[in-house]
Amino acid sequence: MDEARCKVLSRVVTSEELYIIDNVKSLVFCCDECGIELLPCSFLKDVNLRKPYFKTRKGVHHKQGCDAEGEAKIRSKGANTRLTSTEGFPVAYPNRFKLRKDDIAESEGVTDTSSPDSQRPNSTRDKDKSGANGRKSNYETTSFSSIVNQYFDFPHDRDRALSFEGIQGTTYADIFRQIRSTRGKQKYLIQGDKQKIYYASLPWKLSLEDNDRILINLSAGKWIIQEGKKVNERPYYLEVNFSNWPQRSKSKFLNDYKKTTELVRGTNRKAAIAFVGGQDTKDDYFRFTSIDRRLIAFKIFNDA
Numbered sequence: 001m002d003e004a005r006c007k008v009l010s011r012v013v014t015s016e017e018l019y020i021i022d023n024v025k026s027l028v029f030c031c032d033e034c035g036i037e038l039l040p041c042s043f044l045k046d047v048n049l050r051k052p053y054f055k056t057r058k059g060v061h062h063k064q065g066c067d068a069e070g071e072a073k074i075r076s077k078g079a080n081t082r083l084t085s086t087e088g089f090p091v092a093y094p095n096r097f098k099l100r101k102d103d104i105a106e107s108e109g110v111t112d113t114s115s116p117d118s119q120r121p122n123s124t125r126d127k128d129k130s131g132a133n134g135r136k137s138n139y140e141t142t143s144f145s146s147i148v149n150q151y152f153d154f155p156h157d158r159d160r161a162l163s164f165e166g167i168q169g170t171t172y173a174d175i176f177r178q179i180r181s182t183r184g185k186q187k188y189l190i191q192g193d194k195q196k197i198y199y200a201s202l203p204w205k206l207s208l209e210d211n212d213r214i215l216i217n218l219s220a221g222k223w224i225i226q227e228g229k230k231v232n233e234r235p236y237y238l239e240v241n242f243s244n245w246p247q248r249s250k251s252k253f254l255n256d257y258k259k260t261t262e263l264v265r266g267t268n269r270k271a272a273i274a275f276v277g278g279q280d281t282k283d284d285y286f287r288f289t290s291i292d293r294r295l296i297a298f299k300i301f302n303d304a
């Protein structure tokens, strides 16, 4: 299976995240639908050739009525093909995002910076909430990573409904915006004057922290030809100021950034950074900033 609920992080974790999360062995995972324990497998990158996944203990089966495995099969097709039909999207998904007002996860000593995911509607718990066609209803989430995962995991279904606190728009496509490179003689491109979830892929070269802040270079920028080679002469960048961040959140952020970049280096996969914020349209057009440390996420994806 490609995802499981983690009780310690109080959210759904995708199998890919197992490469990034520290101390996977100390965490307990379960099926988000029926609650049986799931074991993380194949998550040591240098040792395992197979991609990470979750499995049930030997001889243990999902509870009766749990269709998590069927749904996982449907979801896995979403990377290459559109899943939405005249009947709508075939599985329940988060269509509302609200940031939690407090940061309980952190005060309880959990190192994860994303907020807990709200419980997904469950076939046994929430039978009444299913629609007439027997499908589960879409749901609200407080996990920014969940929203980012949905956007990248279903690149052909970005017209699905989403309402996101603080951002205008009614679909995933409205709310996300890719940061683009300049073209031809353009000196810069104004593309971030509205608050949105901006994203860009990351170059293989890591940017380094300096004086409690980091300027993370993005692959988008002003590209020129230099000695026959394409060079990003002036990259767009995300400035992250750590001065008000809890130390733990900062360490986790830098660690996630490094691990994510290392995972894609030399491969044909890409790492993206996604954040809520905007572009500096006064002093430095190449500068982007984020509004909240809980609204930044890394994501490994196949270029769509």
Ligand SMILES: [Zn+2]
Pocket (backbone or CB within 6 Å): 031, 032, 033, 034, 035, 036, 062, 063, 066, 067, 068
């Ligand atoms: Zn199950």
